[in-house]
Amino acid sequence: MPRDNGSPQQRRFVRLIVAAGLVGALFMSLAMTNTFSAFVATITNTNDTAATGSLILQETGATGTTACNSTDGGGVSTNTATCATFNKYGGNTAMLPSNAAGTTNNVTTLVNFKNTGTAAATAFTMGFGPCTQSAAAGAGTATDFCSKLHVKVTSGATVVQADTVASTLAGTTVNLPAALIPAANSGSTIPLTFTTYVDVSAGNTYQGLTASQPITWTLTG
Numbered sequence: 001m002p003r004d005n006g007s008p009q010q011r012r013f014v015r016l017i018v019a020a021g022l023v024g025a026l027f028m029s030l031a032m033t034n035t036f037s038a039f040v041a042t043i044t045n046t047n048d049t050a051a052t053g054s055l056i057l058q059e060t061g062a063t064g065t066t067a068c069n070s071t072d073g074g075g076v077s078t079n080t081a082t083c084a085t086f087n088k089y090g091g092n093t094a095m096l097p098s099n100a101a102g103t104t105n106n107v108t109t110l111v112n113f114k115n116t117g118t119a120a121a122t123a124f125t126m127g128f129g130p131c132t133q134s135a136a137a138g139a140g141t142a143t144d145f146c147s148k149l150h151v152k153v154t155s156g157a158t159v160v161q162a163d164t165v166a167s168t169l170a171g172t173t174v175n176l177p178a179a180l181i182p183a184a185n186s187g188s189t190i191p192l193t194f195t196t197y198v199d200v201s202a203g204n205t206y207q208g209l210t211a212s213q214p215i216t217w218t219l220t221g
Contacts, residue, residue, distance in 0.1 A: 053119025129214035139208025
């Protein structure tokens with residue numbers, strides 16, 4: 001009795017399966033033996049780095065020999081220091097009232113600032129703290145000496161802070177102009193002159209008094 005090989009449709013289906021298997025095996029064989037190839041060009045960059053700069057504010061006196069640095073309080077990690085070396089108001093303990101124009105009995109003090117860090121700063125500010133008064137033994141009875149002490153800050157011909165009494169300056173911040181922002185790597189030195197005098201209206205009750213006012217300098221990048 002003749003063998004039944006199935007219908008023509010079945011035979012075609014079987015042949016398709018066999019052919020697909022052979023093609024798959026061929027592709028696998030070619031892939032394993034790297035028969036297929038392509039042009040390839042490759043560059044690997046090995047020097048891809050980034051680093052931060054530093055802002056370090058340095059203050060010196062008129063001679064430029066003694067320095068206070070923002071890193072003196074604990075390095076760049078804190079970058080905040082307290083400096084009592086330079087008395088911006090002069091420290092004169094024998095001041096007398098000026099004339100009405102404020103041009104006599106003045107005390108002037110020069111300080112210089114640098115950015116000894118590597119990063120460029122974008123702002124430089126001068127912030128005035130509260131003004132407090134103290135009295136020597138046998139001093140006058142006035143209680144508002146801070147309102148009689150005039151302060152003016154200049155840099156060459158540039159007026160950084162106009163003539164104002166210390167009590168009014170308390171709590172204010174002055175943004176120095178762009179030309180007075182110290183350049184990085186000690187690229188520039190910014191000189192600032194403080195001029196102080198006692199108001200002409202200060203009478204005998206203002207004798208023996210002392211005004212004190214902290215000033216905070218901030219360099220921002």
